[in-house]
């Protein structure tokens with residue numbers, strides 16, 4: 001009875017192993033003082049959890065809108081941006097229409113497209129890991145996708161695609177979703193276009209700025225577009241605890257988030273420079289809180305050896321164009337030092 005479309009899905013791969021230093025999921029290492037954690041615990045204890053939460057998450061939406069410099073009427077909140085990706089796949093076009101995205105990229109675009117009965121139009125990135133515009137336009141003119149997803153910067157490659165290439169694809173009449181999950185580390189955005197155009201929306205999330213466990217994703221769109229997505233939104237998609245904690249984190253305690261984000265940006269340069277000076281290591285440019293690197297060693301083996309040293313990174317070498325590549329998230333300075341030391345040790349021994 002289960003649809004072939006659902007039977008054909010490959011589940012989202014998550015890392016289940018734990019490690020002393022976990023640099024595998026692009027999370028933010030956020031150290032909160034004990035008093036802050038206690039204040040959050042007290043706020044959580046006051047929640048009447050027998051009651052439904054505010055279905056509009058009004059207070060949280062206002063805090064998010066203020067932080068992102070937009071009007072709350074242009075914001076839709078989701079249970080992570082994952083939920084919003086699914087809503088967009090349902091809301092744009094009809095069943096059977098195609099959804100375009102360059103690959104390799106964030107796997108949820110394909111999973112959601114297939115789940116809702118849309119066709120997946122995947123075009124491999126070029127050698128430079130940017131959009132291959134010629135092949136993309138050729139396929140787009142042939143298959144006429146209604147919707148396109150761009151991870152900007154792209155996960156797992158770390159780079160932002162050329163804005164003109166995205167615009168060229170939009171000019172073919174495709175509704176464009178710009179997924180700015182790593183906006184805080186890139187500073188690059190399509191916000192102005194999302195607020196003024198009917199065919200462009202921006203996705204943001206609190207997941208990469210220290211709140212992955214709260215599951216709060218953010219869609220920013222022109223008010224009429226935001227209104228439509230709000231009509232289909234499940235009414236209580238942001239839980240009571242998430243609303244309460246995220247409001248505190250975006251207001252009273254936001255300076256802890258900002259400080260951690262700034263540390264990551266500084267550490268990104270330091271870590272990438274250190275890897276560039278290592279024998280045989282190739283580092284790819286990044287505007288995110290992670291980066292890709294390639295060594296002469298088989299990536300699964302190197303990952304295993306690093307894990308033996310207590311450091312967990314992501315093996316992405318099975319993806320097209322990413323032979324022998326690993327992805328590492330930027331952590332706290334001491335975590336990054338541990339990674340550098342482990343990598344040094346393993347490479348010295350094995351090369």
Ligand SMILES: *Cc1c(COP(=O)(O)O)cnc(C)c1O
Pocket residue numbers: 026079080081082083106151154155179181204205206207208212215216217
């Ligand atoms: C991590 C990530 C997300 C975040 O998803 P959430 O559901 O908000 O946790 C979205 N898009 C990309 C490209 C990501 O890497």
